[in-house]
Amino acid sequence: GEIKKTVQFFENETKDKVKTILVSGSMSRIQGLTELLKKEIGRDVKKLFIPDLGVDNSPLYAKAYALALYGSSYKGGYLNFRKDQFKYQGADRELRKVFMVPAVLFVVLVALLLYNMTSRYFDLKDQVSVLEAQVAREVKETFPDVQTIPRPAEYMQSEVSKVRERLSMIEGVEGASTPLEILRNLSDSLPNGMSLRVNDIKIEGNNGVKVQGICDSYQEVAExxxxxxxxxxxxxVIRNQTGNAVDGKTKFEISLVLKRET
Known part of the structure; x- marks a missing residue:
């Protein structure tokens, strides 16, 4: 993003379009970097490596090359490094200020951005390798019977999910009531001596329960x-429905939400 902004700033200042970006130095040897920059910046990106100069000195040629080819709309002229009768005769000092400063600045900014991107990439790559090794070691210690684990992190997540599902059936999660606790409170709250048959009990969420049963009359449902x-x-306590059952009995369905302990 910063490289793209730099290119846009350079084009706005010079009123000229950057068609090709040259990448040199040790950063240019990173595999896939030119393709990534070409995709992100939307410009043609090429590597500049001169075997006779080597990796470290190729950027020096890149700077000179950039200055030599850099065109300008300043009074319709261009930089001219030729000598003798072809030497440029205009306001040389002012032109150099106009052309050299943004060109050198652009090269420096690109080099710094490439350095930061590369350093960040390798730092993250090293961190990922360390974390993967640590996870693999923890998984092997936790599951010693498993001989081969191709994806340790995914395997650990799967096993943890299974354990959580089992725990949720026995006890509540994050302070919620257990199913046994809900049933105990339900039993303790019913009137003594009442003839009641429970057909179905459904645990809903952390503190809810739906009870379906049969008693002798509508009056008993109200009680x-x-x-x-x-x-x-x-x-x-919400009575969802009440109706007639066989043998003159009354069927009902009641939804309950247990109070949370404070």
Whole structure:
């Protein structure tokens, strides 16, 4: 992003379009870097490496090459490094200020950005390798019976998810009530001596339960609802439905939410 902004700034200042970006130095030897820059910046990116100069001295040629080829709209002229009768006769000092400063600055900025990107890449790569080795070691210590684990991190996540699912069936998560606790509060809140048959109990969420059962009459359903409401153990008691069952009995469904402990 910073390289692209630099190119745009350079084009706005000079009123000219940058068509090709040359990458030199040790950073240019990173595999895939030119393709990445070409995709991100939207310009043609080429490597500049001169075998006779070597990796470290090739950037010196790049700077001179940039100055030699750099065109300008300043009074319709161009930099001219030729000698003798072809030597440029204009305001040489002012032109150098206009052309050299942005050109050198651009090369320096590109070099710094490439250095930062490369350093960051290798730092993260080293960190990932260390973390992967640590995870693999922890997985082997935790699951010694497993001989081969191609993806240790994914295997660990899968096993942890299985354990959490099993725990959620026995005890609540993050302070929620257990299914046994909900059933115990339900049993303690029902009126003594009442003839009641529970057909189905569904645990809903962390503190909810839905009870379906059969009792003798509509009056007993109302008594059950009232007893549960007055027990002080539930945040809400809602009778979802009531209807006739076989043998003159009454079927019902009640939803309950257990109070959280404070």
């Amino acid at each position: 059950i609802e009232e007893a549960l409401s007055k027990s002080g153990k539930f945040e809400s």
